[in-house]
Amino acid sequence: INELNSMAGLEGIKAEVATLVNLVKVRSLRESRGLKMPDISLHMVFSGRPGTGKTTIGRLLGRIYKALGELSKGHLVEVDRSSLVAGYVGQTAIKCKEALEKANGGILFIDEAYTLSRSSENDYGQEAIDTILKYMEDHRDELVVIAAGYENEMAQFVSSNPGLQSRFNKFLTFEDYSISQLYEIFLKLAESHHYYYDEKVAQIIYDNLERLKDLKADRFSNARDVRNSFESIVQAQANRIATEGEGDDETAIYAVLELDIKAAFQRIL
Secondary structure, eight states: OHHHHTSSSOHHHHHHHHHHHHHHHHHHHHHHTTOOOOOOOOOEEEEEOTTSSHHHHHHHHHHHHHHTTSOSSOOEEEEOHHHHOOSSTTHHHHHHHHHHHHHTTSEEEEETGGGGGOOOTTOOHHHHHHHHHHHHHHTTTTOEEEEEEOHHHHHHHHHTOHHHHHHOOOEEEEOOOOHHHHHHHHHHHHHHTTOBOOHHHHHHHHHHHHHHHHHHGGGOOTHHHHHHHHHHHHHHHHHHHHHHTOTTOHHHHHBOOHHHHHHHHHHHO
């Protein structure tokens, strides 16, 4: 929970997770005293654009549910359509069961889950959905399934199948990060890897992240693009230090300079 709360942004998600944790705790208390409580479904739909923290929150939830005794292992297995759907009759069920059994005791995280509901005649996505739904029913106390993807597509996906509607009734929406939150993510990356810079460089980084978000528009991948930017700056700094022969200067290997930022974003923008 502390790790979750230390993350930039995600205020709505943090509140939703806190509510889920409280529900599980109170249910355990009531059961220990012989009191009844409605069944709680832990299966969820995560909707939002790439890089908004969906997979990270999924992993944290696995650890939280294990600590609460809801899952025996708490690990996360990430899959997508290519991991589940085959091109021949009968093969899709086999691929799905392999993924489900691997995830048993933890969380099966289905990225871009809406791609399973393609309606072409020769598509086996529905077989994958049916296999997953049956496994969820047969192993209801051993597995949590999180279906993730873009908001509109995920709403259509769940509404397309009564079985999905009955099992997925919790929807967590991951909003895009603000520029301030994106910079906070960058700063935490830099500090955790022991890279430091002054206020002037900080402003240049902030401005370039803003430009990157504006230029990419709908293609912007939030924290993913921030990580890519950080890695590009690390490469630019390494090239500068190696070229200038400052590898033995301890101060130099910590410092990120203005020219590192410019070199990195010239490649990115």
